[in-house]
Amino acid sequence: MATARRERYRKQTREEAKAVALTQLAEAGTAGISVNAIAKAMGMTGPALYRYFTGRDELLTELITDAYRDLAEATAQAVAEAAPADRFRALAHAIRDWAKEQPDRYLLIYGTPVPSYQAPPETTEIAARLMRTILDACATLDGAHAEQPGEPGEPVTDLEAELARHLEGAGPWAPGPMSDGELKGRALRTWTRLHGVISLDVQGQFTGMGFDPSVLFEAEVEALIRGA
Amino acid sequence: MATARRERYRKQTREEAKAVALTQLAEAGTAGISVNAIAKAMGMTGPALYRYFTGRDELLTELITDAYRDLAEATAQAVAEAAPADRFRALAHAIRDWAKEQPDRYLLIYGTPVPSYQAPPETTEIAARLMRTILDACATLDGAHAEQPGEPGEPVTDLEAELARHLEGAGPWAPGPMSDGELKGRALRTWTRLHGVISLDVQGQFTGMGFDPSVLFEAEVEALIRGA
DNA sequence: TGTACATCAGTGAACGCGCGTTCACTGATGTAC
DNA sequence: TGTACATCAGTGAACGCGCGTTCACTGATGTAC
Numbered sequence: 001m002a003t004a005r006r007e008r009y010r011k012q013t014r015e016e017a018k019a020v021a022l023t024q025l026a027e028a029g030t031a032g033i034s035v036n037a038i039a040k041a042m043g044m045t046g047p048a049l050y051r052y053f054t055g056r057d058e059l060l061t062e063l064i065t066d067a068y069r070d071l072a073e074a075t076a077q078a079v080a081e082a083a084p085a086d087r088f089r090a091l092a093h094a095i096r097d098w099a100k101e102q103p104d105r106y107l108l109i110y111g112t113p114v115p116s117y118q119a120p121p122e123t124t125e126i127a128a129r130l131m132r133t134i135l136d137a138c139a140t141l142d143g144a145h146a147e148q149p150g151e152p153g154e155p156v157t158d159l160e161a162e163l164a165r166h167l168e169g170a171g172p173w174a175p176g177p178m179s180d181g182e183l184k185g186r187a188l189r190t191w192t193r194l195h196g197v198i199s200l201d202v203q204g205q206f207t208g209m210g211f212d213p214s215v216l217f218e219a220e221v222e223a224l225i226r227g228a
Numbered sequence: 229m230a231t232a233r234r235e236r237y238r239k240q241t242r243e244e245a246k247a248v249a250l251t252q253l254a255e256a257g258t259a260g261i262s263v264n265a266i267a268k269a270m271g272m273t274g275p276a277l278y279r280y281f282t283g284r285d286e287l288l289t290e291l292i293t294d295a296y297r298d299l300a301e302a303t304a305q306a307v308a309e310a311a312p313a314d315r316f317r318a319l320a321h322a323i324r325d326w327a328k329e330q331p332d333r334y335l336l337i338y339g340t341p342v343p344s345y346q347a348p349p350e351t352t353e354i355a356a357r358l359m360r361t362i363l364d365a366c367a368t369l370d371g372a373h374a375e376q377p378g379e380p381g382e383p384v385t386d387l388e389a390e391l392a393r394h395l396e397g398a399g400p401w402a403p404g405p406m407s408d409g410e411l412k413g414r415a416l417r418t419w420t421r422l423h424g425v426i427s428l429d430v431q432g433q434f435t436g437m438g439f440d441p442s443v444l445f446e447a448e449v450e451a452l453i454r455g456a
Numbered sequence: 457t458g459t460a461c462a463t464c465a466g467t468g469a470a471c472g473c474g475c476g477t478t479c480a481c482t483g484a485t486g487t488a489c
Numbered sequence: 490t491g492t493a494c495a496t497c498a499g500t501g502a503a504c505g506c507g508c509g510t511t512c513a514c515t516g517a518t519g520t521a522c
Contacts, residue, residue: 003463003518003519003520005518005519006463006464006465006518006519009465010464010465013465027343027344028343028344029259029340029342029343029344030259031257031258031259031343032343034507034508034509035508035509035510036507036508036509037507037508044465044466044467045466045467045468046508046509046510047466047467047468047510047511047512048465048466048467050509050510050511051464051465051466052465055509055510056508056509056510107340110428110431110433111339111340111431112257112335112339112340112431113431113432114257115255115256115257115259115260116255116256116257124436127433157447157450157451157454158450159443159446159447159449159450159451160447160450160451162443162446162447163443163444163446163447166439166440166443167439170437170438170439185444185447188439188444189444189447189448189451191424191428192421192424192425192428192444192448193420193421193424194424195424195427195428196419196420196421196422196423196424196425196427197420197424199423199424199427200338200419200420200423203338203339203340203341204341205338205355208352209398210398211394211395211398211416212394215387215390215391215394216391216413216416216417216420218387218390218391219385219387219388219390219391219413219417220417220420221387222385222386222387222388223385223387223388223417223456226385228451228454228456231485231486231487231496233485233486234485234486234496234497234498237498238497238498241498262474262475262476263475263476263477264474264475264476265474265475272498272499272500273499273500273501274475274476274477275477275478275479275499275500275501276498276499276500278476278477278478279497279498279499283476283477284475284476284477
């Protein structure tokens with residue numbers, strides 16, 4: 001099958017187009033991603049790209065799902081490679097490192113949604129994969145906060161308990177056996193808290209405030225581990 | 229001075245233009261804000277708007293500084309009106325309520341930055357005003373977490389202590405007498421944690437997960453009050 | 457190995473569109489005497 | 490109160506630009522016999 005060469009070339013061209021699109025994303029945001037400009041940067045004319053993508057929307061969709069998958073995989077791998085005791089830290093740093101290395105891609109998926117753009121259902125599924133990794137990492141923390149008052153693993157606040165009850169059996173985002181509400185609450189709050197620091201950092205909201213965001217991040221991670 | 233009428237009309241027209249711009253922002257994002265389209269919606273031709281704004285950039289800048297100021301004022305007022313014991317909750321809910329009521333404006337200032345857009349220095353100043361309100365609200369919490377192990381008000385983790393040291397005397401964003409590092413750490417983490425829940429909520433990242441974001445928010449606020 | 461045909465990559469012209477911004481101009485609204 | 494002038498609001502035409510997308514077409518690369 002000599003047609004395999006063509007296949008390979010197709011894939012290669014698609015990847016190159018997406019790579020160029022990412023540089024445009026970095027320079028001018030989502031709105032700056034232009035089919036014609038991508039083609040020109042690749043040394044070809046605009047319409048040629050329509051051999052590889054049905055249109056701009058498909059290209060955008062691909063960028064988004066790629067980013068979701070990439071982040072999910074990088075995180076899952078980092079967690080898997082870490083010793084059980086370090087899994088939670090590995091999770092936190094994997095997400096932050098990925099975001100800091102490619103801020104535009106992080107904001108592409110967790111930033112302001114592209115207006116009038118409908119994410120394909122596939123997206124939700126991949127996003128759930130990251131959630132699953134967070135859940136797993138949180139599970140390694142159980143019993144680790146024995147220094148807390150009350151029973152270890154017990155919610156400290158009434159509202160924390162309510163959140164746990166509220167989350168019992170919620171969503172399809174926590175497949176597997178370990179789907180009790182408290183764990184989900186932990187995972188959810190881990191997500192929101194990591195995202196809080198990471199997103200503000202990546203958006204440059206800390207610039208000019210005279211401190212190192214990574215110190216803030218470390219403190220937040222340790223607080224999470226402490227079960228707070 | 230009959231010229232006052234003209235002045236008033238000018239101001240009114242500017243406000244109307246900004247209002248229309250906000251609806252465009254909601255519908256098509258930052259990129260969808262168009263001078264010509266705004267003018268048309270107001271029943272006039274494109275160039276007419278150049279009597280009121282030097283260009284698109286000034287309009288955008290105005291939208292952004294307005295949003296910063298609006299949020300800062302709404303929050304400051306809510307905190308001021310609350311009883312001392314409720315100040316922190318008032319702060320948290322003021323920010324969230326504002327964001328939920330006008331998600332696009334929240335994302336305009338705390339979402340993905342507009343590419344190639346340089347925020348005026350004035351912006352930082354107004355943003356610091358909100359930070360100041362957060363600091364004040366955090367100050368009301370001191371000693372409120374006596375149920376914690378260790379001295380009340382003392383950092384529990386090594387990294388929390390390090391963050392506090394790191395923030396001693398940091399930035400011009402904490403004017404006034406109460407500028408010790410621990411308080412700033414608190415304020416900073418209050419900000420990032422509230423933002424984490426609010427931004428993901430406002431961006432619709434929780435949709436389809438089968439839970440009520442406000443329950444999560446309440447739990448997070450109580451956890452912050454507890455000093456966690 | 458050679459020829460006839462099918463598939464695919466890429467071109468160039470053209471489509472309609474909306475954008476931000478400028479410019480010379482018309483009318484209306486204000487001010488000064 | 491009335492007239493002469495200045496200021497301002499808004500128009501309409503025009504600028505150059507880049508966008509996404511279609512279409513008919515040329516060449517190259519593959520396949521089948």
